[in-house]
Amino acid sequence: MTPNGTPTIKKAPAALAVAATGLRKSYGDKTVLDGIDLAVPAGSVFSLLGPNGAGKTTAVKILSTLIGADGGDLRVGGHDVAADPQAVRAAVGVTGQFSAVDSLITGEENMLLMADLRHLPRAEGRRTAAELLERFDLADAAKKPASTYSGGMKRRLDIAMTLVGGPRIIFLDEPTTGLDPRARHTMWRIIRELVAGGVTVFLTTQYLEEADELADRIAVLHQGRIAAEGSAEELKRIVPGGHVRLRFTDPAAYRSAAAALREVTRDDEALALQIPSDGSQRELRAVLDWLDAAGIEADELTVHTPDLDDVFFALTGGTRTATDAPADAHQTEETAR
Structure with a gap:
C-alpha cells in the first residue's frame, strides 16, 4: 500500500530474451566458461567483453545451439537450449566473426538461399529478400557477385541474411572487426534500428568504444568468469x-x-x-x-x-x-x- 492507502502496483520484471545460470564449458583440462550467469532483457543490447580467448565466441555458440554446454540452465527466447534446440534456432539469428556470405553468387542469391534454409515459401522468400536488400542499402548491388562487395557491404549482407525469418534475438559476434570507421558507424546505426524495432542484440566486440556506444548492459568476461557487469556508467565508477x-x-x-x-x-x-x-x-x-x-x-x-x-x-x-x-x-x- 502507498502512504495514502491506495494499492501499490508492482511492475512485472522485464522478460528475459537470454537467461543462463551456471554456464560451463571445458575443452580437455582447459576451462573456458566457469559457471557464468547471464540475464539479457528483451529489446536491449547486451555486450560481452573480454580478451582474445576469454570464451566470448564459445558462449555465443552454446546459446545459439551450435555447440553443447557441459553444464548450466540455459534459456533463449523462453526455450530450454538443451531440451528444445529447434525452438531456439527458430527464434535466433547468428552473425559470426567470419562472414557467411558466399562470394561466388550474388547478394540476392545469398538472400534467397537463406530464405530456403529458413523454409520460407518462394514468394515470401523473394519479398523478404527484396525488402532486406533495400533496407540495408544493397538493392543496387543485388545482382552483382558478392566477391565485388566491399567489407562493409559484405557485413551488411551478412546481417541481412541473419534477419531472414524475422528472428527476435540476434547474436552478433564481433560484427565490425576489420571495418573502417565509416562502415563501423553504419553498422552501429543498423544495430540501433534493430533494437528500436524490438529485436534483442547479444553483442561481442573487441572495440570498447562500441560497447560504450551501443550496450544497455555490459559484462566483462575474464578467466572463464564474469568479472563485472553493469551499464557503461556503472562500470566506469568502479x-x-x-x-x-x-x-x-x-x-x-x-x-x-x-x-x-x-x-x-x-x-x-x-x-x-x-x-x-x-x-x-x-x-x-x-x-x-x-x-x-x-x-x-x-x-x-x-x-x-x-x-x-x-x-x-x-x-x-x-x-x-x-x-x-x-x-x-x-x-x-x-x-x-
Whole structure:
C-alpha cells in the first residue's frame, strides 16, 4: 500500500530474451566458461567483453545451439537450449566473426538461399529478400557477385541474411572487426534500428568504444568468469583514477601551486600536478576558481575520467599505454585561463 492507502502496483520484471545460470564449458583440462550467469532483457543490447580467448565466441555458440554446454540452465527466447534446440534456432539469428556470405553468387542469391534454409515459401522468400536488400542499402548491388562487395557491404549482407525469418534475438559476434570507421558507424546505426524495432542484440566486440556506444548492459568476461557487469556508467565508477592535470612552464608558479594544493601528485620533471577528480563540472570549476583566487596561472589543464578501456584493463590485469585509446576520446585540454 502507498502512504495514502491506495494499492501499490508492482511492475512485472522485464522478460528475459537470454537467461543462463551456471554456464560451463571445458575443452580437455582447459576451462573456458566457469559457471557464468547471464540475464539479457528483451529489446536491449547486451555486450560481452573480454580478451582474445576469454570464451566470448564459445558462449555465443552454446546459446545459439551450435555447440553443447557441459553444464548450466540455459534459456533463449523462453526455450530450454538443451531440451528444445529447434525452438531456439527458430527464434535466433547468428552473425559470426567470419562472414557467411558466399562470394561466388550474388547478394540476392545469398538472400534467397537463406530464405530456403529458413523454409520460407518462394514468394515470401523473394519479398523478404527484396525488402532486406533495400533496407540495408544493397538493392543496387543485388545482382552483382558478392566477391565485388566491399567489407562493409559484405557485413551488411551478412546481417541481412541473419534477419531472414524475422528472428527476435540476434547474436552478433564481433560484427565490425576489420571495418573502417565509416562502415563501423553504419553498422552501429543498423544495430540501433534493430533494437528500436524490438529485436534483442547479444553483442561481442573487441572495440570498447562500441560497447560504450551501443550496450544497455555490459559484462566483462575474464578467466572463464564474469568479472563485472553493469551499464557503461556503472562500470566506469568502479575504477578510480579520474584526475585534473595542471602543467606549468614557470617553476615558481608550479612550486606555489604544489605547496598550496592538497592531495596532489607532483611530477617535478614535467612541472605538472595531478589532482584527484570525478571529472564533473563542479569539481573543474572549483579548481579554476582556486587558481584565480591564488593568482596562479597554469599553462595547460587536462581532465581525465575513467573510460571502458580503464575498466577493461583494471579487471583483466592488462597494462594500458598511451596508444591504447584515442587521445581525444575522454580528455579535454585547454589553457587554464
